[in-house]
Amino acid sequence: MSSLLFCTRHLANSEEQMLLAEDGPDLIHSLDPRRCCNINAGGSANYKCGEEKNECLATYESLDYLPSHSEAYKKWLQEKAYRTDWDRWLLMGLIGIGVGMLGFLTHQIIDCLIKLKWKLVENYLQNGNFHMTWICILGSGLAMILVSSGFVVFFCPAGVPCGLPEVTGFLNGASIQNVFNIKTFLGTFVSCVLAVASGLFCGPEGPMIHLGAIIGCGLSQLKSDTLGIHLPFFTRFQNSADKRNFITAGAGAGIASVFRAPVGGLLFTLEEVASFWDVRLAWQTFFCCLMATFTTDLLSSSLDGFVYRGHFGFFEAEKGILFWVKNLLDLSILAFIPTIFLGILGGLLGALFVSLNIKINKLRMRFFSSISKLFLRKTSKLLESMMILVCTVTITVYLPYFFPCTPVRTLRTFQLKNNTEITKEFKREIAEYTCTPGTPWIGPDGVKYYNQTFNQAAALLAENGRRGIAYLFKRGTHEEFGYTSLFIAVAFYFLLSCWTAGSAVASGLVIPMLYTGALYGRIVGLILVSIFGVQTNGYGAWIDPGLFAAIGAASFVSGVSRLTVSLTVIMIEITNDVQSLLLVMVAVMVAKMIGDWFNLPLYSSLLKLKCIPYLDSEPFAGQRKKWLNLELFSARDVMEPCVRVLHLKEKIVSLAQLLANTSHGGFPVVYKSEPDQAEVFLGTITRLELCMLLENEPIFETETNEDTFSCDLLLSYQKVTVEKLPDPSRTTMLLNHYSADPQYQQLFINLEPYINKSAVSVQAHFSLQRTYIIFRTLGLRHLTIVDLQNRVVGIITRKDLMPFQLEERLGLQLASQRLDLDE
Numbered sequence: 001m002s003s004l005l006f007c008t009r010h011l012a013n014s015e016e017q018m019l020l021a022e023d024g025p026d027l028i029h030s031l032d033p034r035r036c037c038n039i040n041a042g043g044s045a046n047y048k049c050g051e052e053k054n055e056c057l058a059t060y061e062s063l064d065y066l067p068s069h070s071e072a073y074k075k076w077l078q079e080k081a082y083r084t085d086w087d088r089w090l091l092m093g094l095i096g097i098g099v100g101m102l103g104f105l106t107h108q109i110i111d112c113l114i115k116l117k118w119k120l121v122e123n124y125l126q127n128g129n130f131h132m133t134w135i136c137i138l139g140s141g142l143a144m145i146l147v148s149s150g151f152v153v154f155f156c157p158a159g160v161p162c163g164l165p166e167v168t169g170f171l172n173g174a175s176i177q178n179v180f181n182i183k184t185f186l187g188t189f190v191s192c193v194l195a196v197a198s199g200l201f202c203g204p205e206g207p208m209i210h211l212g213a214i215i216g217c218g219l220s221q222l223k224s225d226t227l228g229i230h231l232p233f234f235t236r237f238q239n240s241a242d243k244r245n246f247i248t249a250g251a252g253a254g255i256a257s258v259f260r261a262p263v264g265g266l267l268f269t270l271e272e273v274a275s276f277w278d279v280r281l282a283w284q285t286f287f288c289c290l291m292a293t294f295t296t297d298l299l300s301s302s303l304d305g306f307v308y309r310g311h312f313g314f315f316e317a318e319k320g321i322l323f324w325v326k327n328l329l330d331l332s333i334l335a336f337i338p339t340i341f342l343g344i345l346g347g348l349l350g351a352l353f354v355s356l357n358i359k360i361n362k363l364r365m366r367f368f369s370s371i372s373k374l375f376l377r378k379t380s381k382l383l384e385s386m387m388i389l390v391c392t393v394t395i396t397v398y399l400p401y402f403f404p405c406t407p408v409r410t411l412r413t414f415q416l417k418n419n420t421e422i423t424k425e426f427k428r429e430i431a432e433y434t435c436t437p438g439t440p441w442i443g444p445d446g447v448k449y450y451n452q453t454f455n456q457a458a459a460l461l462a463e464n465g466r467r468g469i470a471y472l473f474k475r476g477t478h479e480e481f482g483y484t485s486l487f488i489a490v491a492f493y494f495l496l497s498c499w500t501a502g503s504a505v506a507s508g509l510v511i512p513m514l515y516t517g518a519l520y521g522r523i524v525g526l527i528l529v530s531i532f533g534v535q536t537n538g539y540g541a542w543i544d545p546g547l548f549a550a551i552g553a554a555s556f557v558s559g560v561s562r563l564t565v566s567l568t569v570i571m572i573e574i575t576n577d578v579q580s581l582l583l584v585m586v587a588v589m590v591a592k593m594i595g596d597w598f599n600l601p602l603y604s605s606l607l608k609l610k611c612i613p614y615l616d617s618e619p620f621a622g623q624r625k626k627w628l629n630l631e632l633f634s635a636r637d638v639m640e641p642c643v644r645v646l647h648l649k650e651k652i653v654s655l656a657q658l659l660a661n662t663s664h665g666g667f668p669v670v671y672k673s674e675p676d677q678a679e680v681f682l683g684t685i686t687r688l689e690l691c692m693l694l695e696n697e698p699i700f701e702t703e704t705n706e707d708t709f710s711c712d713l714l715l716s717y718q719k720v721t722v723e724k725l726p727d728p729s730r731t732t733m734l735l736n737h738y739s740a741d742p743q744y745q746q747l748f749i750n751l752e753p754y755i756n757k758s759a760v761s762v763q764a765h766f767s768l769q770r771t772y773i774i775f776r777t778l779g780l781r782h783l784t785i786v787d788l789q790n791r792v793v794g795i796i797t798r799k800d801l802m803p804f805q806l807e808e809r810l811g812l813q814l815a816s817q818r819l820d821l822d823e
Contacts, residue, residue: 216250347594350559521552
């Protein structure tokens, strides 16, 4: 057995993560992802979650798409009558409806809390009493943050700030405990709505993806260990493959509901969340996103602030399209020049945002890990969230004091189509700040106008993110915002949103990213207006700051997340601006290419920071700043040669001692076809299946029994194949009992009916590149390595194919080759 490396890591806003292995007494504390691994002989690495024990956990798992072609599995299949997929589509629709209702509820609660918060200070603002305004806003915000951060820190540590890296890692094959339970759902929901309403520069998008995934998991499995609920419906979906498909659809429905973008939700899931995809899953996810968007639109059509407004089922464009751009512009080829510049700027700023956010999170993790006492560590996380809010509220309340009231300047040519049309201005509430309300008047042409004024800094900082983005995207408002307010807003929004991301609240980054990009995009548009003036003719109408605000928003989101196709579709769906499709595509592509030169996308960087074992679609390993061609290496170069194998008949004592003394997730099973022949590979059996077999003493037999197995004693497939042990403490007690009691020395268990005879194996000289692709594409947990005689010589698990592990082992291989050449 090779020596094992222990390490501890600290997930952002979760408790200390400790890797448990079978040997080695030392703990290596490090923030380097290279050291956060458990190297054992052919087993899965486990992190254990426990609040009191200060441990947190992720298991190297897999999707296990390949069925266990054992006798128990075949018997289970024979008992299942042929059925269509109507129940799968029904569940997809129910998940979409549930996520849509949750999305509507989230937006309604946030809007109500924001309106209530600013209504409390309405009189203070009109009287210019900024100190009382600051005290009231800060007091209400701190109360919200106290509950929001308290839920994350004390109630559900798995309710991580965003949840998207955890969902992505889970769908890739890493099982992270407590991410999809009811406590995490409640804690994330409460934390999300209160964090956004408190005034922090964040949005509900990331948590909504997490919440949608939880709904997909809960409705498809229809069981909850926390509540003790196990409903006997849709039991055929209670397996890891179907579970992950429904989680994938729920995550897509979350983004579809929050943006009212069903196609964007589908493509976002394909591009960012899902690791395994097929056409059937695409159709079902699309249906789920459709139902989520339809439900949110249907409820929003008649309910506003939980008050019935009538017009049920009447979908208004202003409510259905998040940032509706009413006036489409004729474009010129010259518009691609500032668009490319915005793409470059978005890539540079996006890379800077990712780098700065990762450094802040590392610093945060180091600081919290230095606090030994658990309660003090949690309290420190809570205080950090409150400190961020104090800085944010102070800026949003006091900064507008230094800005005068600005008249609303709207180009009439973009507003009026005939003399009988009435101009509809934005209803600026907080943006008016201390400015006097506008009074309407009728012009000589019979049109109603307003002499409205507003505070630029208040419109950009004090308003909530959605309304502020709508201001920036609005067309025909060339001179509403000046350079000073835009530069100050982009600086504070960039820094504070970067600091907020990763703090102990459930928050998203999409709205802050759209806002930041829209601010510098409008600056570029304002520069063009300053150079060329306000153009009202058809050929120069594209010189509009609102247009470049939308392009800048897309470029910054792409620079941070490196999304392309899904981001383009989402931008079109939330603005309804099909005319600027090509400009958005160019900005997105340029921003992604520039950002990729500097660092990884934000969510990929968070996966590495949180030590979540994620396998990319293509393997990457480098030595001396050069990428290695993995076709030049073989499977034997990275396999673990020390493998614990099992036989078709094993002693109960041997199995109990094996499970008690190792942490391996699965074992190859070998057999001899003839007594004088070598033992060859037959299949695999997992650790959980062995545990479930040992819990059923009636299947134990003596050595004198015949090789044939009685069907009467055959355990059902569902009873053997489980995702987790029903009672881990009882299993541990049984293993100790079997190991100590002499009577089990003479008892055996026949593994043949339960082993997976369809397990994949490759030969030791097989290409490493193709080995990686087979392992990831099939979603394997274990890949057995055999020689030319089909004898087991090694095993490959997920941790053996992690980039840092590949680099380490291949580096040793190259070093040994160079020594041979020198000799």
